[in-house]
Amino acid sequence: MIARKYTLVREIGRGGMGVIWEAFDQVLRRPVALKVMTPEHATSDSARRRFEREAMAIARLRNEHIIQIYDYGIDEDCPYIVMELLEGEDLEDRLARERQLSPSATLALLRQIAIGLQAASSAGIIHRDLKPANVFLARKEPGESVKLLDFGVVWTVFESDEDQKGSFGRIIGTPSYMSPEQVRAVVPNHLSDLWSLGVITYRALTGRLPFAASGLGELLISICTDPFPPPSSLVPGLLPSFDRFFEHALAKDPAQRFQSARQFVAAFAAGIEASRGPTKILIVDDEQDVALLMTMQFRQKIRDGVYEFIFADNGEAALHELRRHPDIDVIVTDIKMPVMDGLTFLGRVPEVNPFARTVMMSAYGDMGNIRCAMNQGAFDFLLKPIERADLETTIEKTIKHVAELRRNARSDEENKILRQFTSAALVARIREVGPAIALESEAVMATVAFIDIFQFTPVTKQRLPSEAMRMLRANFEVIVPELVAKGGVVDKFLGDSVMAVFQGPEHLTRALSACVAVRAQMAAVAHRAGKNSPYAQGICIGLSTGQVLSGSVGSQAYGRLEYTVLGEAVNTAAHLARAALPGEVLVDTTVHEAAQGLFDFEEAGARNLLPGAPPVSVFNVVRLGPAAFPAAYESTVGIPATTTMR
Known part of the structure; x- marks a missing residue:
């Protein structure tokens, strides 16, 4: 007996934190499902809070397709949840x-x-x-x-x-x-x-x-x-x-x-129903003569398989037909109907079929409702009594419009594929200034970061080509989202390195916080995936800031241009990444002085950035400081910012 009112009948399942029983509610005299927290979880405060949160969350969701909660309580220091009993x-x-x-x-x-x-x-x-x-x-x-x-x-x-x-x-x-x-x-x-x-x-x-x-x-x-x-x-x-x-x-x-x-x-x-046959047209009207008119007016196109008509006598029945025929292109509906009127139905169409376009029908004296329908997104309207020539023209025009919508949707899909192989920096530039001046060169202030996979070249010799490339992509899939989330643009992938550029307000702060987040995410994924995973290689990061030149370089005559940034900050960031040890985010003196107070640094000694050049002092970014993004790192990633992969 649980809580002196629920009699346990038989165990019917087990969840992540509890055992589920068929039980009987002695007070309300009905069978229920009762989830009792297991003893090993009941001693954990965090597990108890999760268990309680589960009960509270489901109780808020009074929906026929989510299991319903009847009760929640604690019996002899053991939490339980009472739910509806399901058969199936x-x-x-x-x-x-x-x-x-x-x-x-x-x-x-x-x-x-x-x-x-x-x-x-x-x-x-x-x-x-x-x-x-x-x-x-x-x-x-x-x-x-x-x-x-x-x-x-x-x-x-x-x-x-x-x-x-x-x-x-x-x-x-x-x-x-x-x-x-x-x-x-x-x-x-x-x-x-x-x-x-x-x-x-x-x-x-x-x-x-x-x-x-x-x-x-x-x-x-x-x-x-x-x-x-x-x-x-x-x-x-x-x-x-x-x-x-x-x-x-x-x-x-x-x-x-x-x-x-x-x-x-x-x-x-x-x-x-993607194998499209005839153009499907849904007619919604409770007057039987409208269905007869459509059938007679378009009998030849129906016979030739050009049009297929579907009929419903109210908005509710029409929604059912829309769900049964998701490839309907044109809807012709009356406004005044029983059960669900045309205006209410019009508002429900987009959630079922985003491509279908609706033509409203009504008498001339009902222009107020027609105006309301047009404001709600109706494509066109017809006046009763319907003129046959007007009917044919309106339907043909609506079909052409829907066909154009579908072509545009396919074009969008093709453009998404093309964007995967186009410079993200160029796409951002075109959106900012337009295509006419996007390729013009300019000098801008920016922060550049290079993220290298540590000692990846030996991997290319030890693994099959397909395996090596898969390992590299696995690392990039973790790195890139963190850079983009902080407003960075991936300028290019250089072998086993990612070059990212940050421009605009607080570009240095955003770049540093992105690199710290990348380091922590890579450490977390490496820990979860295991020491033999691709992530175990570790990453080395270099970052520099200053004025850079942005523009297109390459051979215009041979149609091979690339939009990129050039300058001392780019070179310095690349050299710092090569000099970094796994888990380090190395910066030069310029960045160290500019970000004091925003980030905590540790001296990383003197490193050789160029062959034959004297060593220079560099610094490793340890964590976000209190003035940068307060609690931003722990609250969004939940891994200490000092985590490194050494």
């Missing part, structure tokens, strides 16, 4: 039995998972351990209902207690479903949960994980560095459109992923 199986058991699911079956699950994730994200709650075992398929009338379980490692965006801060730098979650940013142990957000959902979806469709390795260290490297096998290469008959879907869902860069659960599901639904 989790997705892990389903996949173990069936191995693969069809795209339509997967979509049915994703729609429900997305509702739960969207509710959690809106409340500022990140699950951090989304996996098939935490997706429960509850048996209900008339079918299954998905429930998200086990928020035991939940992160709450709007709360900032010491226990949450202490989770930085630790590996949180189930490794196979962790996002690259979880591997790097940075501040979590809802995009990490969407990555995990992408892994779940990939496994459901293909029967295998996108990233698999023999050991934890190799798995972490694979998640951060390796491409995944295209699903269409694993499952015969799976459309290539799913390959493009997963390029977004499992993008290493969070900014390239779907930005919401709704976008995720809408894109997956579009992938199911």
